[in-house]
Amino acid sequence: MDKTLESSKNSLGFGKSEAETRVVVAMSGGVDSSVCAALLAREGYDVIGVTLQLYDHGEAIKKAKACCAGQDIYDAKRVAEDMGFPHYVLDYESNFKEQVIEDFADTYLKGSTPIPCVRCNQTVKFKDLLQVARDLGADCMATGHYIKRIEGKNGPELHRAYDGGKDQSYFLFATTRDQLDFLRFPLGHMDKSETRRLAVELGLNVAAKPDSQDICFVPTGKYTDVIEKIRPHAAQPGKIVHQDGTVLGEHRGVMYYTIGQRRGLGLGDDTGTDPLFVTGIDADKGHVVVGPRSALDRDTLWLDDINWLGEGKFGAHLDGTNIRVKVRSTRPPAPARLELRGNKMVVVLNEPDIGLSPGQACVFYEDRNDAARTLGGGWITQTA
Known part of the structure; x- marks a missing residue:
């Protein structure tokens, strides 16, 4: 690309001024998304904050550490007011219940282990909310996720965050190429301490707010309570x-x-x-x-609903390809290879792991020591 054209682009990659670039920011009310929105507003972008009401406020308020709760909506609104950009709350409770909570319950009842944060990103946030951003005339949508979006020779690529301890690539493996083209992740090059420092510098009311620890719709921290409530006789x-x-x-x-x-x-x-x-x-x-x-030792994983973000299309030409994979969000990527068995592509781990279950995600990374680039992933349907 011509270096003159490249240098004329703003920090979000658009060849126009910040004031002419509209950005919808997904705001959960936590410190990460608040800093993301506030930084873009300070840079002069045309920012619109959007918070999704995902479940009943009465239950949410009881669990102060859960994201998207009543207090969180208030916190997001306060940040928008202080930084001078509009903020909207959208009621997505029915969408969230159908696409995330009910899927969570049904997956457990099938004997599998669900990952609701991936489903939420895959459906409500990066599908429904992204369409809202387009409808609002946005040039892009930004989130406070810790992950990098890097322009590669064949288009945008997804890379692990600078802060390995906060990296969220495991939860974003299902992001499609089209979605990645529209998304921006301003915090991907920061560590959490820098985000906290910026929150103080920007005077945000959430600067000292603790991070969310639990699944947002499990107010008691006990997932079986949710399943019993929505599937009482299951x-x-x-x-x-x-x-x-x-x-x-x-x-x-x-x-x-x-x-x-x-x-x-x-x-x-x-x-x-x-x-x-x-x-x-x-x-x-x-x-x-x-x-x-x-x-419990397992080294072979059959996958379904595979999302491929690597070069070319996902197919038979990848048979025997060495990659690295994560089968848990907290583990570093481990060496593995792709193998074609019949008409199914399976992942074979170099070293067996324990506790692997259908319903979990297997996320692909480039086979390098830093395993920086995220190549997609799929849902485990069977292990052996």
Whole structure:
């Protein structure tokens, strides 16, 4: 690209002034999205803040650390007022319930492990809200996520954040190429301490606000409470079965168990010398399968709904390609390879991992020591 043209672009990559560039900022009411919006406003961009009301305020207010709650909406509005840009609250409660909360409950009832934050980004935020931004005439939509958007030779690329401890690439793997073209992530090059410092410098009321820790729609911190509320008669008792076929006891519903669980099995001490772990869940039979820790080892993952952000199209030409993957948000990317088995592409880990379950995400990264570029990912449907 011509260097003169490149240098004439503003910080968001548009060849016009900041005042002529309209940016819709997704504001949760937390410090990250507030700093994102305030920085863009200070730079002179035409900022519009939008906050989504995603669930009942009465329940939300009881859980002050949950995002998008009643207090959070007030905090986002206050930031907008102080920085002098318009702010709107949109009622997306029914969309969120249908696309995120009900999917969360149904996934658990199938014996899988859901990741609602990915589903929320995939549907409500980067689909519904992004369309709202387009309808408002925005040139782009900005969020406070810690991830980098870098212009590559073949278009924008998704890269892990500068702050590895806050990197959110795991939760954004389902971002499509079209969405990435419209999105901006101003905090991707910062660490969290810099964000806090800027919040103080900008005089934001949320500068000392703690980060959200829990799933936003789980006010008690106990996910089974949510499932019981929206699927009150779904929990069905069944058998706890050793992997050798021996029936060891009864359980009250598969939704109360997860792969890798050791405590709370209710089997007492009469199960042999080795501790038992949940190694599988067969929702169709109503069985919770248990076995020794060694039975948790998995190195082969079958995926579905794959989103590919690498070069070319996702297909057979990737058979045997070395990549790195994350199967948990808190783990560093680990070496793996893609293999074509029949008409399915599977991920084979170089080293087995434990506690992997259908419903979890497997996120792809470039096979380099820094594993910086995010190549997409998919949903685990089966492990072996």
